[in-house]
Every structure is written in structure tokens, then in C-alpha cells.
Amino acid sequence: MYIHQKKEWPVFKWNSEEITVILGKVRYRQGKILGQMKALGFKLQEETMLQTLTLDVIKSSEIEGKLLNHDQVRSSIARRLGIDIAGTIKAERDVEGVVEMMLDATQNYSNDLTEDRIFGWHASLFPTGRSGMYKIIVGDWRKDLMQVTSGPMGREIVHFEAPLPDVVDQEMQGFLKWLNSTTEIDPVLKAAIGHLWFVTIHPFDDGNGRIARAVADMLLARADQSKQRFYSMSAQIQKERNEYYNILESTQKGDLDITPWLDWFLNCLFRSMESTDITIEKILERGQFWESHKDKTFNVRQQKMLQSLLDSFFGNLNVSKWAKMTKTSTDTALRDIKDLIEKDILIQEGAGRNTSYKLKNHNF
DSSP states (O other): OOGGGSTTTTOOBOOHHHHHHHHHHHHHHHHHHHHHHHHHOHHHHHHHHHHHHHHHHHHHHHHTTOOOOHHHHHHHHHHHHTOOOSSOOOOOHHHHHHHHHHHHHHHTTTSOOOHHHHHHHHHHHOTTSEETTEEOOOSSOOOSOOEEEESSTTSOEEEEEOOOGGGHHHHHHHHHHHHHSOOSSOHHHHHHHHHHHHHHHOOSSSOHHHHHHHHHHHHHHHHHTOSOOOOOHHHHHHHTHHHHHHHHHHHHTSOSBOHHHHHHHHHHHHHHHHHHHHHHHHHHHHHHHHHHTTTSOOOHHHHHHHHHHHHTOOSOBOHHHHHHHHTOOHHHHHHHHHHHHHTTSEEEESOGGGOEEEETTOOO
């Protein structure tokens, strides 16, 4: 039996003594992060939030095997939040849809999550009415049996079977009523429970995982009482993807004591907050870089590539890679690079075919 088939469903229980310790650590870390960010000033807060939301959108989709263009996601978020960045580009419909859902969840966190609103989230994820090649029901509950499986066709392993389609509406009405009501449950715990509850109902043909994480993000924003996001739960879940699916499966096949799930969720959340320290360090480093070169002029291509180098550029930078990333000719790329060398920003390493470039006095 799955937990949704238990007579007591959905009355969850857990060991409060066991959970209180890690919950206290999470709450303390939340306060510390918000305090750190207030001390950084508006521009650095803005940059940290942009980076966090970009990561959240990309990694939540990546968990489901869907890869989004980083620059498109970043540009879409910046435009919607009114953040001025260099080298903005037009985002495709699927990117705009995911961004729209995530920003509605986090920026309008205090609003009730209604049936119409969650249908809007689902429709934004599937603007063409298709999931890949397959036509799906969009903006409405599923009408078919839903199983989570793996393995080759004909020899699939069933990891989970969701409630029957004819009870989904009733299940979701109960879930939404609980989510929008005032309870004595700590808001962070409510995020963990909400995530599990929604993904167990599995109300849509597709997109359930991403919407479940958006629900959790919305509830975490309520816990912070802030639209500003400085840690990414989805990025940490993506790092721990196998453990995530394993704990979900064992919880959904267990009884209604969800202590192991809450413990994993809170520890994962804590680890995501620890990653914020690294993010803040990188943002401060970028701020120092731009401040030290504020007297210099850069074109849009140079701004984009310097930002990339300051973020997490992968591999060695050469002329052809510069040209490809900025969609320009190799001659223009070489001029851009030589200009930055003359400005004492880039240095050359190697020669001939092995020539590459990196930021001076930076270990990238």
C-alpha cells in the first residue's frame, strides 16, 4: 500500500524531538543569511537574488532531465524583476513559462494558492500543450492512471502509483485548503510536508516535480517573509537527486510517519544554505572586480564574457570559444580579447593552437 491508500491519509505524523534539532539549525541559518544580505547593500542583494533564482529555475528543470539555456533564464528573470544587466537576450517560450511560474511562487508568496493559480503554473510549463512529442492535458487535473516507473519498455519497475484520477480533484481541494490555512506547523516544516503531499497526489500528466518544488519555494518564502531568495533548494536537490528519489519512494511506500522525509528535506535545505556562503563570496569578488575597473569602458560582448569568467566559466577560454559565445567573428573576438589584455584584465597562456586566456590575478 502507498501512503495515500492508508485509512489515516493525509494525517501525517513525525518525531518532534528528532526534527526540532535540525529545524533549529535551519532557522538559525536562515536568519544569518538574511542578516548577511542586508549588510551587503542593494546592488549585491539584487545580484545574489538574480543568481539564486536563475539557479533555482535551471536546476529544478534539470532534475527532470530538461536543460534550459542559462542566459535566457537569467535575462527573463532580470527583465521581469526590473534588474539591469548587460547582454540580455530573448528567451524561448518554455523558458519564459518556467520563470513565470517560479517568480509567481516566490514574489507573490503571501497570496493563496488556488486551483486557478496552479492551473496557470501548469499551463506556463507547457505552452504548446505538449510534453516533448506527446499531447497532454494542460491546466487541468489528469484523467488517467499515473505511475512513476523506470527501466526498459515491457520490463518497467513501478516505483509509485498515484491516487486514481477520479479522486484527484477531491485530494487537491483538501491539499489547497490545508496549504492556505493558518496552522501551528512551522512554515519550514510546512514546505517539506507540502512538497511531499503534492507530489504524492501527482495531479497532472506532467510537471508534478517542478510544481512541487515551486510549492516548496513559495512556502519557504513565507517562512522567510521575504520575496528575496538567497538559497536554492532545487540546486541542492539536483546534487542529491538519487537520494531525493529514494527518500520519496520509501516515504510513499511507508506509513504516515514522515520523520525520515522531514529529516532529509531539512538537512538538504541546510546544505543549500551552506552553499549561499560560496555564492556570496563570488558576488563580493565580482563586485570588487567591477569596482577596481570602473574607470574602464567595455563593450557588451566583453561585459558578457567577463561576467561569465567571474561566474563559473568551464574549461579554457580561446578565440573560437569567445566568438561562439558572443555570436561574432573570430576577428572581432580577437580584437575584444587584445583590448582586455591591453587594459591589464586578461593574460595570455600558451601559444599557437594551445593559446588560452584568463583573468589576471584570478584563479579560474
